[in-house]
Amino acid sequence: MKKLLNGLALSLLSLSAFAQPRLPKGYYWDSLPNGLQVVVIENSKVPLATIEIAVKNGAYTEGPEYSGLSHLFEHMFFKANKDYPDQEKFLKRTQELGAIWNGTTGDERVNYFFTFAKDSLNAGLHFMNSAIRFPIYRQEDMAKERPVVDGEFQRNESNPYFQLWYNINKKMWGDLFTRKNPIGDHHIINTATPEKMMIIKNKYYVPNNSLLVVCGDVKKDDVFSQVTAIFGSWERSDPNPHLKYPIPEFPPLTHTDYFIKESSIAQTPFIMYEWQGPDTRNDSAATLAADLFSTVLGLNASKFQQALVSTGLASYASMSYQTEKYVGPIIITLVPNPMKLKECVTTLEQQIALMADENYITDEQIADAKQVMRNKIRQEEKPSALASELTYWWCSASLNYATDYFSNIEKVTRQDIQDYLKKYVVNKSHIAGMIINAEMNKTLKPADYFKPAN
Template sequence: MRKSVIRRLAVARLAAAALTLLAAPAFAQTRAELEKVIRRQVLPNGLEVIVVENHGVPIATVEIDVKNGAFTQSPDYAGLAHMYEHMFFKASKDYPDPEQFTQRATELGAQFNGSTKEEVVNYYLTLPADSAKAGMRFLASSLRAPLFRDDELAAEKEVVLGEYDRNEAGPGFAFSQKMTELLYPGQFSRKNTIGDREVLRTVTPAKMREIQTRYYLPNNSALVVTGDVTPDSVFAWARAFYGDWEKGPDPFVANPIPPIPAIPQSQGVISEAPVSAVTVLIQWQGPSVRKDPASTYAADVFSDALNSEDSRFQKRLVDSGLWQGVVVNYYTLDQNGPISISGQTSPDKLRRALAALYDEIAKTDDPGYFSADELKRVKAQRAVESAFGAERTSGLTHTVGFWWAVADLDYFMGYVDNMAMQTPEDLRRYAARYIVGKPRIAGVLLSPQARASLGLKETDLVGPASTSRTTP
């Protein structure tokens, strides 16, 4: 899940919002608060059941999260985690006819959807609370006994290929794909959620079944239920509908995920499209949330501090007029989520803008670059933003499922507490370990005319030599 860019909210509005949100148990933020509203059990077959009780509105969301996604894909399976997501809402043993899934969802008053990310695939129903039990039974049918009918797969393949075509038609598609390919050398398929056209075109029911038997196991899944429900009832229903789901071998023992290789050297990417402004994207491999969780908290506070309108970073780059805007972001993942700095400028300012950006990046591990008072403000704002993310019950469900998959539920429970502990020294250490002097991929998206007028080459983009410093 990508961390949102700082919202430009007035201090008074933030304070009022914080008081409103923290008054409701469902919007708890600290570990102590969350432990009061989140209940969990692990069934004997390994299925983790997580319940967040909130009786404010008579609605419930039932979600299944599976540790699947792009990170499990070898090149010959690129995009098939997403294809499986589409096939989930099709015929199953209990609902074998093509229209029965949609008909049953309508009977339950349910809205349904799913999503495929790098390290998790989720499926959910949001429905009236009095249909929660039936909704859990309904999802179990699709989860445990999909049919993968030839006719449905053939039709859904065209839908997914249509999505691919629409993405490919965008001016930034080739650019972002090339950036990702260089950022994760030799492991592009494990970051490529949209997939490979030829793999999608030739998909078979046998490949869908292979994904099911390998990853769709109770000991590789979580059931998350939020809203107007009682935990004891949900646990009882889970045992009834999922308790005899047969446990399987750990999919990551038999099929271990290859480690992400380091970037060997800084590289530049130039992509041309009929655009007026110049878009710049610079990326580094970031920390793994499982191997270096401490750095992920620092990464979020670091990004928020640099994104703050009154930071020296923004004043130097945006207030000076060199950049129209610059945003810093870290995407939390187990498999080395990317650190990104993106921005827009004009062709005539590009070289000066890049020079100023690299100069400012190089200072972020200097003692004194961040102040304790500055971090106090941005950490408070991050806590409020986390509360905003829980404003809707369905949104909280997805958040819990995402963190369960990429880290664990304990990481989610302790996030606000650990983020609040970050110091200027923690941010300096993070910058030195992952950004300053480290190999990077630097790319620009600009018009052919702008490139020609600038005489721009890939080597012009990477900035000063990225020689590794000693990591503190």
């Protein structure tokens, strides 16, 4: 009976996961019997088509022994497969199709896309099918690509902002740090094997963990027909990978910690504060308030900018929130005026303490921020980018969340923002770090004042 009930629960979960979502005008959704979800976006502004596939994979699926390998896998995607058995043939085919192509790896999504003339739609779908379903991991290809991926890591390490972010997040996430670090680990990247690539493929690269989006000068019925013919035989995973390999819950941060890191590449100090914020599984309303409040703080008229940048205490100050399904981070980034470092730190702490006050932001600023957010999305709205935007929301929220995003942003009130700040930021445990060179550290003595309040 227990097995029967568990099976029924999984079946109901599957049905609910594939319920017809709400979508904007011109967007059309379907699901193949194997669980592959498909969205067609009809947009005839230019005679092009974009095919993008997204997989719920990335840092959050990686224990220490796989740290960075979702990113390496992304690079290997553009190498060899059964139809194009070496990279030279793969690249030649992209040239024949006139394709622009790329991929990205984040915390909760790995995505790949090709953009080409609309007349190449069928050929493009076949090309994507070969790459996503039938990769070949050759030792010689991996030997070439491992240093490329590790080179990205090394270039990041030459950036003081990255060094600070990296050290803060090691403290923030503890034993689960690898699940918030897409760039990975040098040793794991440089010792990766074809066998590990195949393990990732078999775990996560299955139709019922993927979303295929076709956007551009296309017709939905034609696309659905072609996708069914080409991808319909892709074998699903039962149960879904995220039921079979559940993501561990990130434990709440229970203490506040400050640190100072010396680095010769920090020509000027950088300061970063980070909190554990809301996520779309447990508090989707607060994710909207977080986005809106961050936008308010970016306004020149905000008290935050007036206190820190307009006074000359800092050359840059921002607050950001990253929407995620598993604990989105809230980050304040500050580039202080070195000659006013102590005053800058004191003022920043005062601003954080005031953020949840009723009069910290105005109704006019909230309205302005909502308009800024609407304008920003319109400026970035081009056919080839629509697919990527949608797959991000699908992986870290839902299609309904994406469709309702701006209508729900309009509903966010000052009280919603105050509730968010009281729950996640003001007087809450956080990690704060400063990166500074040795000479400035010796002269300015930030350890005397860059520390938790008593």
